[in-house]
Amino acid sequence: MAVLVTGGAGYIGSHMVLELLDAGESVVVLDDLSTGFRRAVPAQAQFVQGDMGDGALVARTIAEHGIDAIAHFAARIVVPESVSDPLGYYLNNTVKSRALLEAAVKGGVRHVIFSSTAAVYGEPSVNPVPEDLPLEPINPYGRSKMMTEWMLQDSARAYGLTYVALRYFNVAGADPKGRSGQSTPQATHLIKVACQAALGQRPYLDVFGTDYPTKDGSCVRDYIQVSDLARAHVLALDHLRKGGDSLTLNCGYGQGYSVLEVIDVVKRVSGVDFEVRLCPRRPGDPAALIAGADRVREVLGWQPRYQNLERIVEQALAWERSLAESEAA
Ligand SMILES: NC(=O)c1ccc[n+]([C@@H]2O[C@H](COP(=O)([O-])OP(=O)(O)OC[C@H]3O[C@@H](n4cnc5c(N)ncnc54)[C@H](O)[C@@H]3O)[C@@H](O)[C@H]2O)c1
Numbered sequence: 001m002a003v004l005v006t007g008g009a010g011y012i013g014s015h016m017v018l019e020l021l022d023a024g025e026s027v028v029v030l031d032d033l034s035t036g037f038r039r040a041v042p043a044q045a046q047f048v049q050g051d052m053g054d055g056a057l058v059a060r061t062i063a064e065h066g067i068d069a070i071a072h073f074a075a076r077i078v079v080p081e082s083v084s085d086p087l088g089y090y091l092n093n094t095v096k097s098r099a100l101l102e103a104a105v106k107g108g109v110r111h112v113i114f115s116s117t118a119a120v121y122g123e124p125s126v127n128p129v130p131e132d133l134p135l136e137p138i139n140p141y142g143r144s145k146m147m148t149e150w151m152l153q154d155s156a157r158a159y160g161l162t163y164v165a166l167r168y169f170n171v172a173g174a175d176p177k178g179r180s181g182q183s184t185p186q187a188t189h190l191i192k193v194a195c196q197a198a199l200g201q202r203p204y205l206d207v208f209g210t211d212y213p214t215k216d217g218s219c220v221r222d223y224i225q226v227s228d229l230a231r232a233h234v235l236a237l238d239h240l241r242k243g244g245d246s247l248t249l250n251c252g253y254g255q256g257y258s259v260l261e262v263i264d265v266v267k268r269v270s271g272v273d274f275e276v277r278l279c280p281r282r283p284g285d286p287a288a289l290i291a292g293a294d295r296v297r298e299v300l301g302w303q304p305r306y307q308n309l310e311r312i313v314e315q316a317l318a319w320e321r322s323l324a325e326s327e328a329a
């Protein structure tokens with residue numbers, strides 16, 4: 001038995017690969033390296049370079065490696081890009097997920113763990129956000145993911161596979177052992193960008209919006225550490241392999257930090273008072289997104305290990321430093 005990790009050369013997928021290998025699993029990564037990195041895949045994992053939409057390749061990979069479960073991370077993930085290129089997003093995230101699922105069903109794969117997102121909720125009317133809130137995504141990225149959740153639901157009913165859809169809130173930090181982290185040079189994620197500003201790799205940091213109805217006017221988010229998140233996937237896989245039902249679970253800590261609070265923590269941990277510019281709102285940002293986070297703990301017995309923003313920022317800073325050193329070498 002082996003686990004196929006699509007998008008395993010990317011930020012979150014590479015942490016899943018580490019978590020699976022640490023748990024003694026056999027791992028095969030399928031990635032087209034469109035935003036991922038070959039060096040992010042450890043030597044103990046098998047690597048197949050290719051497109052998850054290539055049904056013949058996926059079928060061959062499933063058969064050759066005896067795949068019983070797929071952890072499906074591969075996607076395009078930049079919300080504004082999804083607004084300017086919706087058909088590109090529906091192709092990669094929805095149409096190619098359909099091809100992957102078809103090959104999985106035909107190849108007898110029993111379980112799928114899917115990377116969904118808080119973006120399926122759009123601008124939620126309540127916070128913390130419960131999983132049963134009606135889905136009202138406000139951009140093509142969120143819609144592309146919602147449709148894949150639907151395909152999984154329908155496929156589970158029709159073909160008997162079981163799945164866990166995990167709706168991530170804001171993912172941050174890096175492997176505590178320094179083996180992986182967020183490597184995308186143009187990443188737009190707040191904690192990554194703030195760390196780059198602290199290390200002098202960016203001249204300043206923009207704060208997008210200071211007039212939101214929140215504690216200090218800036219947006220509030222729930223930042224979950226990436227290895228804690230990967231651990232939830234491993235528990236989800238155990239749950240399914242033991243015959244557990246299909247599930248949809250939020251992944252967050254249920255704790256919100258404002259953009260200005262995050263910046264304070266990055267300044268304190270780094271010891272650098274970098275320049276911060278207060279800017280107008282960024283289109284499409286909901287004021288607050290905090291996970292209703294009880295279900296993942298109750299159903300999977302998930303216990304976070306790194307629920308501490310200082311620690312998450314320390315990891316992100318350490319990763320940025322190691323990236324800068326490897327680029328300089
Ligand atoms: N980063 C976040 O905060 C966040 C939040 C919610 C959900 N997610 C979801 O988590 C998943 C992983 O995101 P990430 O932050 O690691 O992004 P990432 O860009 O680092 O990783 C995506 C990986 O998928 C690969 N890929 C893309 N299209 C492919 C295709 N057609 N065939 C094969 N490989 C392909 C890329 O090369 C890359 O390695 C995505 O599904 C994303 O929607 C991320």
Ligand SMILES: O=c1ccn([C@@H]2O[C@H](COP(=O)(O)OP(=O)(O)O[C@H]3O[C@H](CO)[C@H](O)[C@H](O)[C@H]3O)[C@@H](O)[C@H]2O)c(=O)[nH]1
Nearest residue numbers: 077117118119169188189190193206207208219259282285
């Ligand atoms: O330079 C920056 C970067 C971000 N922000 C703010 O910081 C908050 C967090 O922004 P991120 O870009 O880090 O994350 P998002 O909340 O926009 O998006 C994340 O969560 C979404 C789910 O809602 C999607 O899944 C998406 O892929 C994932 O990156 C937002 O209020 C944003 O406006 C800034 O002020 N300045």
